[in-house]
Amino acid sequence: MKSRKLPAVCGLAGIFLVATTLSSRAQDPEPKVIEIRAKKFAYEPAEITLHKGETYKLHLTSEDAPHSLRINAFNLNAKMKAGEFNDVLLTPDQVGDFKADCGVYCGAGHKTMSMTVHVIQ
Ligand SMILES: [Cu+2]
Incomplete structure (x- = not known):
């Protein structure tokens, strides 16, 4: 009886699924967003707590007149206007x-008009 070669099974070799679902496990996550509202003559919230070395996005707006959020220790003076959001990044050091x-x-x-920024380790 003659031996018969079976046709090679073509196939699945070479099919690789490249998972690109890195977004949820990214090395540098999106900065945490903190919304701060100004209104004559106070900020809401009146205090926030941040971690040293982490980057935050301050999402700033006003409910009435133009104000700003000034933190001399971090060389920041960001505008706060009614009807607009001003996003500024802050990494307390x-x-x-x-x-x-x-x-x-x-x-x-x-x-x-003031608020307190606590920075912890
Ligand atoms: Cu003012």
Whole structure:
């Protein structure tokens, strides 16, 4: 009886699924978003807590007049306008309690307008 060669099974070799689902496990995740609203003459929230070395996106807006969020310790003075959002990145590089205040004169209570930024390890 003659031996018969079976045809080679063509096939599955070479099919590789390249999973590109890296987005949810990325090495550098999206910065955490913190919304801060200004209103004569206060910020909401009145205090926030951040981690040193992490990057945050401050999502800033105003409910009335132009204000700003000024944090001298981090060399930041970001505009806050009614009806607009201003996104600024902040990566605190020191631990402590820092005062943020308004850098745009906004009326009688302007000087009292402040919030506290706590930065922890
Ligand atoms: Cu002000």
